[in-house]
Structure formats: structure tokens, C-alpha cells
Amino acid sequence: MTLRHFQRLTTDTSERDIHHTMSKPLMVEVPRNRKAFGRFYCRVLRELGRLDVTPFEDHNRASTRKTSAGSPAAA
Secondary structure, three states: HHHHHHHHHOOOOOOOHHHHHHHHHHOOOOOOHHHHHHHHHHHHHHOOOOOOOOOOOOOOOOOEEEEEOOOOOOO
């Protein structure tokens, strides 16, 4: 999940509510990399009552691409 996706999912939520809700997920884990931020955003969304969101909802953004031979592709 990206920040932009998170923002789209929370457009109808007040900034105050989002900030208040962020404190609980921060007690679980302080995000320090891309995957951790995805988990953080999902925890915030779950706290806001959007339980159907997963960290890997951006299916078109593959973390590892493979060539036709099956080896990892260069980034």
C-alpha cells in the first residue's frame, strides 16, 4: 500500500481522526521501510473500521519481477 492509496481510502475521514488513530499502530511497530509503512497504513485503516484492506492491495506493483528464464529481473 502506498501513501497515495492510503489517502484515497481516507478522504472521507477527518485529519484529526486519522492522526489520533495513528498512535495505536505506532505502538506495534515504527515503520522504517516500504513494507513496514504498508503494514502501518493497513493497521490505521483497520482501526478506522476498514477491515477489508491488506498491505498488498496494490497488486500491479510487484516487489520482485522475473524474466522469462525465471531469474530475478534487474531493477
